[in-house]
Amino acid sequence: MTSVSAATGIVARDVCKSFGEHVVLDKVSLAVEEGTILALLGPNGAGKTTMVRILSTLIPADSGSMRIAGHDVVTDPDGVRAIIGVTGQFSAVDNLLTGAENLQLMADLRHLGREAGRRRVAELLEQFDLTDAAHKLLSTYSGGMRRRLDLAMTLVDQPRVIFLDEPTTGLDPRSRRTMWEIIRELAAAGVTILLTTQNLDEADHLAHQIAVLDRGRIVAEGTPAELKSRIPGGHVRFHFADLHEFHSAADLLPAAGPDQDQLVLQVPADDSVDSLRELLDQLHRARIPVERLSIHTPDLDDVFFAVTGSHVSAQPDQDPTPQGAER
C-alpha cells in the first residue's frame, strides 16, 4: 500500500462496446488519479453503467485497454477483483439475511479470518449507523439503510478503488447528504472513486474531475469549476400580476427575456443573495410589485446545451444494455 506510482488509480483508453448494432461506448477514455473522485455525468442511456460494468470485470469490452491500480482488466480480472469494490445501481444485498450477516458474508468471502472479520463487521455497522438494525432482516430496512449497507459491504476489505453506480438515486435528501459525506471521507482516506450520476449538483459536490458522457462519447471533461465556467449562469423568473406591471418591469430590466402571454420576465442572474437582492431592490424602488419569483440554477440540461449545443438526448429510460445481449 506504500508504493505510489503511475500504476495507481484508474486508466481506460479507447473503450468500445456495442450490443449488436447499438454502439454503447465509442472510444471512451478516462483517468482517475489515486485518492480522487471522478464523476461520470450523463443522462439515462449515455453508457455510464456499461462503462462501470466493463471496468469492474462484469462484462468484456469489445476493444480498448483498462488498468485498475496497475492490474489489467482483461488479462488479470482476479487481480482487479481483489482490490475493487462495486456498488451497483440495484441493491446488491442478500434479502434473506440480516445486515450483520450480509457483512459477515463479505468478510468470509474476502477471507479476512474469524477475528478480523468480526471486528470489521462491527466497525462498519457502527460507521454506517446500522448497529441497532444489525440483527434485523433486510425486509425491515428503509431504502437509505439498504444503500448504506450496500456500500458498507463494498468496503469490507478496504478496497483501493471503488465504483459507485448512481449511489444516491432514489434516496431522500438527508440520506443523500449522508452518502455524500461517506464518499468524501473515503476519498480523503486515499480511495480512488469513480461514480456515475445524472445529477450535476452531486458531481459538483463530490468530484475532483467530471467527465460528461453522452451517447457513448465523452463530450466534456474537467474540474467542476472548469465545466461550470462553460455553462451560462442561472436566471430568475419574475411573475407579475398584470400587463402594466409587466411592461414597467420590462422597461426597468432591459436584459430580461419577456414572455408577455404569461407575464413572466426571465432575468439572467446567478443564485447569490447579492444579485437577487440587487434585482429586488431595483423593482422595489420603481414600486413594481412582483407576484412571485423562481430561481433557476444550471442543471444537467444546461451542461449539455453548453457542451454539445443540444439538450439532453432523448433516450429510453434504461441504459441500452438489453438482457443477455452478449450471450
Place this chain on the structure above:
Amino acid sequence: MTTLAYRLSDSRVMLRRNLKHQLRYPSMTVMLIGLPIVLLLLFVYVFGGQLGAGLGPHLGRHAYLDYVVPGLLLITVASVVQGTSIMVAMDMTGGIIDRFRTMAIARASVLIGHVLGSLIQTLAAMAILIGVAFGLGFHSSAGPLEWLAAIGILALFAFALIWLAVALGLAAKSVETASNTPMILLLLLFLSSGFVSTATMPTGLRQFAEYQPFTPVADTVRGLFSGGAIGGHAIAAIAWSVGIAVLAYIWAVRLYNTRRAAEQN
C-alpha cells in the same frame, strides 16, 4: 491459505448462506418437505386400497405402502429441486450475483453452495418421509447394506436433478418461470414405475415409462427395500444419473459464465 483452500472456503461460505436461506424462508422449506408427506397420505389412504388390490390377490393398502415409498422418495427429490431452481433464479435476478462476480471468489462456489444445500435438504426431507412411512407401517426387509445402497442411488439421482434444477434456474428469465419448469419432473415421475407398475400401462406409454430415468431409479430402490432383484435397473439408474449430472453441470456452468443478471426494476 492455498488457492484450493480458498475455493473450499468460498464454497463452504456459500453453503452456509444457502442453509440460512432455507431457515429464513420456512414457508417454502415446509411446503417442499410437506408436499411429499401429504401425497404419501393421499396415496396410501385414498388410492392405496384399490391400487394395492392391483398388486396381487389378497393384497391391499399395506402392500401398496411398501410399493409406493420409493415413488414418494422421488417426489421428495422433484419437490426439493423446484426450490433449488427458485433460489438460483432469485440469486440471478437480484443484484447480489453481480457483487459476487466482482469479487475474487471461486466462481463456481455460488452454484456449489446451492447444490450442496439442496442435497442436504433432500436427504433431510427423505429421512422425514421415511420416518412418516415407518409410522404408517412401512415394512422393509433391507439390511444396512441395502439401505446404504438405496440412499446412495437416491442421493446420486438427486444430485443430478439438482444440477438440472440449477441450470433451469439459471436459464429462467424470472423467478416465476424457475418455479414452473421443474414441474415437468413431477409429470415425468407420474409416467414412471413410481406409483404403478409399468406393466399396467398401454403399450406406447409403457415403452416411454420404461426408458425414462425415474423408472430404473424407482425399481432399484424398490428392489433394495424389498430384498428383491434389482438386476440391470441399478446400472441404468446410475448411468442416467451420471449422464444427467454431467450434461446439466456443463449447461449450468455455461449459463452461469455467460448470462449476466437480468436488470431488475
